[in-house]
Amino acid sequence: xxxxxxxxxxRSLSNGRAVARVLIDLKRIPGLSGIEGxxxxxxxxxxxTIHEICTSPLVKKAFPLLSEAGMWLGSWQVRNRATTGxxxxxxxxxxxxxxxxxxxxxxxxxxxxxGLRVMPLTGFFTGPGxxxxxxxxxxxxxxxxxxxxxxxxxxxxxxxxxxxSAMDISIVNVAVNLxxxxxxxxxxxxxxxxxxxxxxxxxxxxxxxxxxxxxxRLIRQVSLVAQKAARPITxxxxxxxxxxxxxxxxxxxxxxxxxxxxxxxx
Amino acid sequence: VNELAIRATVNGQAHKIIVxxxxxxxxxxxxxxxxxxxxxxxxxxxxxxxxxxxxxRPVNSCLVLAAEADGRSVTTIEGLGGDSLHPVQKAFVRNxxxxxxFCSPGMIMTAVALLAENPDxxxxxxxxxxxxNLCRCSGYTKIIEAVLDAACEMRGPGGRASxxx
Numbered sequence: 001x002x003x004x005x006x007x008x009x010x011r012s013l014s015n016g017r018a019v020a021r022v023l024i025d026l027k028r029i030p031g032l033s034g035i036e037g038x039x040x041x042x043x044x045x046x047x048x049t050i051h052e053i054c055t056s057p058l059v060k061k062a063f064p065l066l067s068e069a070g071m072w073l074g075s076w077q078v079r080n081r082a083t084t085g086x087x088x089x090x091x092x093x094x095x096x097x098x099x100x101x102x103x104x105x106x107x108x109x110x111x112x113x114x115g116l117r118v119m120p121l122t123g124f125f126t127g128p129g130x131x132x133x134x135x136x137x138x139x140x141x142x143x144x145x146x147x148x149x150x151x152x153x154x155x156x157x158x159x160x161x162x163x164x165s166a167m168d169i170s171i172v173n174v175a176v177n178l179x180x181x182x183x184x185x186x187x188x189x190x191x192x193x194x195x196x197x198x199x200x201x202x203x204x205x206x207x208x209x210x211x212x213x214x215x216x217r218l219i220r221q222v223s224l225v226a227q228k229a230a231r232p233i234t235x236x237x238x239x240x241x242x243x244x245x246x247x248x249x250x251x252x253x254x255x256x257x258x259x260x261x262x263x264x265x266x
Numbered sequence: 267v268n269e270l271a272i273r274a275t276v277n278g279q280a281h282k283i284i285v286x287x288x289x290x291x292x293x294x295x296x297x298x299x300x301x302x303x304x305x306x307x308x309x310x311x312x313x314x315x316x317x318x319x320x321x322x323r324p325v326n327s328c329l330v331l332a333a334e335a336d337g338r339s340v341t342t343i344e345g346l347g348g349d350s351l352h353p354v355q356k357a358f359v360r361n362x363x364x365x366x367x368f369c370s371p372g373m374i375m376t377a378v379a380l381l382a383e384n385p386d387x388x389x390x391x392x393x394x395x396x397x398x399n400l401c402r403c404s405g406y407t408k409i410i411e412a413v414l415d416a417a418c419e420m421r422g423p424g425g426r427a428s429x430x431x
Contacts, residue, residue: 075398
């Protein structure tokens with residue numbers, strides 16, 4: 001079993017929920033950690049810690065949803081250990097980094113004995129705790145892009161609902177990222193977390209936004225479409241009905257924040 | 267079981283230690299090295315009582331394998347100060363920020379790391395930093411005051427807070 005930050009696996013090993021005969025510490029492999037890139041495109045080594053994501057000036061400036069969402073993950077102690085690759089490979093439907101990465105068109109690079117393959121993050125998650133990673137492969141890096149490139153105007157927002165402002169897993173989380181030409185939306189990404197077996201994008205909601213000017217009426221429509229796309233379950237954190245309502249509320253809130261940012265620029 | 271030999275610096279002292287593969291750093295510190303100042307609360311990374319510094323960064327030692335400390339530097343509550351108490355420890359005493367005391371070592375380690383990174387934190391930055399350190403006596407107010415007081419003390423005269431509360 002590959003060992004990344006260990007904040008999940010070591011806990012599962014000590015309480016017996018996981019069994020491993022051999023752990024391979026990926027942190028010892030050189031070149032798997034670090035952030036490099038430009039304003040429009042960048043690459044994160046899979047062993048980059050969440051703390052590094054949260055404090056990286058490049059991430060904060062060009063891909064702010066990632067550092068914002070990262071701050072919701074666990075405590076400072078956990079963020080110092082937990083890694084970006086671990087957060088994705090652990091494949092929690094509520095993974096904090098998943099929705100921001102989805103709206104940044106993330107691609108993951110997997111490497112194994114058969115070579116290297118790159119796949120979009122949308123195809124990486126296959127179920128709760130399950131991914132397209134083969135047993136012999138490791139996730140080595142994640143690449144992000146801003147839709148429309150560096151030239152287009154951009155605004156995004158991350159919204160999440162949790163019982164506490166720290167140390168808690170999301171009940172629902174939402175990321176939106178829009179590219180603008182003037183006030184017209186030329187690129188739209190809407191992603192939902194913790195309301196289905198995997199974090200996912202909502203193409204119907206994105207299609208509604210494309211080519212239109214963002215306004216409160218459109219925001220209401222998009223939120224309803226997103227709510228319809230969600231397939232939440234009832235669990236210890238919240239009921240399916242509550243989650244469903246919260247999808248609408250959070251998408252509305254996220255897009256309203258985007259609208260505010262855009263109107264300020266005009 | 268295959269034992270592993272690791273080299274780690276613990277509180278400034280180089281150690282060569284034989285560890286078991288499944289052993290956590292917390293177990294190594296408490297049971298192997300007798301450094302019982304580090305506490306085990308939940309053993310699951312939720313409470314922060316076992317916080318230590320790994321290469322200067324606060325981590326939950328219950329979520330780190332002893333083997334992962336190979337080649338690293340570990341600082342525990344015993345490694346602060348030296349002959350007298352560390353300024354953060356003194357501030358905790360001065361501000362009566364200790365009730366039952368179980369969370370104190372972890373709380374202090376996080377505070378020491380915060381002040382090393384940010385000598386002049388706001389109250390809200392202190393709260394964010396210690397969000398992963400639970401105090402079941404609920405003595406947070408005094409703890410936060412102690413950290414801010416320690417910050418002030420450590421900056422010394424002239425290092426006034428840049429943000430008034």
